[in-house]
Amino acid sequence: MGGIIVHNKIFYSWQSDLPNNTNRGFLESCIKRAINELKGMETFSIELTLDKDTKNITGTPDITESIFKKIDNTKVFIADISIINSKFEGRKTPNPNVLIELGYASKSIGWDKVICLYNLDYGSLDDLPFDLRQRRIITYSLKHKQKSEIRNEISSKIVDNMKSLYETGGLKNIINDYIKVQVDTEILTIINHLNKIVFGYSKGNSFDSISKFLNLREKEIVKILKNSNFIGFQIFKKLEINESNLRQIVDKTISSSYHEKEPAGVIIELVRWIAKFDKFNSLRINPNLFQSSHKKANEFKVVSGYSINKKNIKFPDRFLLLKIIDAQHGKVQDFGDFIEKHKIEKLQTIFTMNPKNIEEYTNLVLEFIHIVEKWLDNTNGEFIIDNAKMFEIKNIENQNG
Structure with missing residues (x-):
């Protein structure tokens, strides 16, 4: 850690x-x-x-x-x-x-x-x-x-x-710290995805951008969503894997007598938020959430994770977004899981957000920020980052860069 x-x-x-x-x-x-x-x-x-x-x-x-x-x-x-x-x-x-x-x-x-x-x-x-x-x-x-x-x-x-x-180990709570690392990893992954929607691909995912995201206010989010173009890769991701991981953590937490119950309640709030966000973002519920420009962002290339590593059955719906360097090389810009076939075909298409949905989308982002703040209030006020997982991400980038 x-x-x-x-x-x-x-x-x-x-x-x-x-x-x-x-x-x-x-x-x-x-x-x-x-x-x-x-x-x-x-x-x-x-x-x-x-x-x-x-x-x-x-x-x-x-x-x-x-x-x-x-x-x-x-x-x-x-x-x-x-x-x-x-x-x-x-x-x-x-x-x-x-x-x-x-x-x-x-x-x-x-x-x-x-x-x-x-x-x-x-x-x-x-x-x-x-x-x-x-x-x-x-x-x-x-x-x-x-x-x-x-x-x-x-x-x-x-x-x-x-x-x-x-x-004597009195300053450590191995169970609590281990669970916190797991939850923080899921939260930071979701922040990373939402960051790409709000700030695009120019800001990166530094600690400063995480802090900036968590300090966003309603007017700022509304202004950004009104005036921004998005590509399908930014906006069509499913967070089901994060939801599944957090559900497993909740089960472990509730069954453990060594972990405080208040943080467990916040994890449950996160799980419910993910389900609500994915539902709102689905074609079945909001088919016109985003409006297509019928133009493509040709500076990017979308690659199936399965095509890179056929043994990786853990993430069958995982795709990578590469920023094209030349005909043979690309740098990993983003990753995500996509399930709806109609959306997969439009991951490079440029979209704008339907003005009718901006207020509700903004409220969802603010709700997530509020839950994260509650989590931090209950767990020492800062994130713990698993360096091993960070290395895995960097290693993927290096292999594709």
Whole structure:
């Protein structure tokens, strides 16, 4: 696995009852220092980023729900459980909100991935609730000490904890990561196909074009569809193979007790969207979805995948679109699966979209983008790319280039 790096998050649960220079701000600097130290270690191959409260959440979300969702998607939870009422003669306590988040984290990701920080200058460990005293606690005191030395000590202990978790596999969820790679591959394949419709063949399929596609707005899509010409190869693809692959993933996911159910629901939404998109794009439902110019794009050549490799029975309806270089050579520009014979005969024909269908087609694209955003929200916010599959695609291009 590789490609786009997945930024595994460390969630920092802080409190502002105590001075910033001894707790909130000071401890954040310790965590950041630990992250930077881990980044420099060759033996530690997981990319980490710091997350906290409702950072990077726009608008005015339900704070509790937003924080809990962030905790669900974090690899390690770090909490400042220092006593906030040390001068009070009654029962001593850490910040109540921190305790709520800590309790949720213990159930969501497990105590083994929780690190507690405790400032002894505001209370002894005996002031903590009994069940907390038994947990992984990094204590510190700044009285009569150099702050830089204590910062180094805390950072080193966080690093040691993280290394221990990493070495024992605590920072990895093999099942979830494996399923995510599979789903991301299907999503990126569909984005690739839709990208070719929206941006044509000049933009390529770089990470920038993926980001640009996912940030498209309704007016932009409508304008593009109104003013663009398409060839049949761009617009007639069937996504049945992607649907079939995702259905298999759903079955595995639902039957697995190790995978969260919310992402499984998003995969089901993807499956339903593909079925709806293919139905809308079929000759039976919308025979006049695209209007033919009766002209051909002669700079391209369509080749059956079967004619290249007769042993490849897995994709019997797969075709390649070659950009002609000379009489003997062509470069792979696109690929896709085509089932309807009438459409296969017109893969090089130039079309425009019927104005009557632009609004509904736009809504389908926007619905797909929304589902992808929901998937990313539930799976760490970024794609994981399977480099082996990317190599297979590049290898096909090289053989035909």
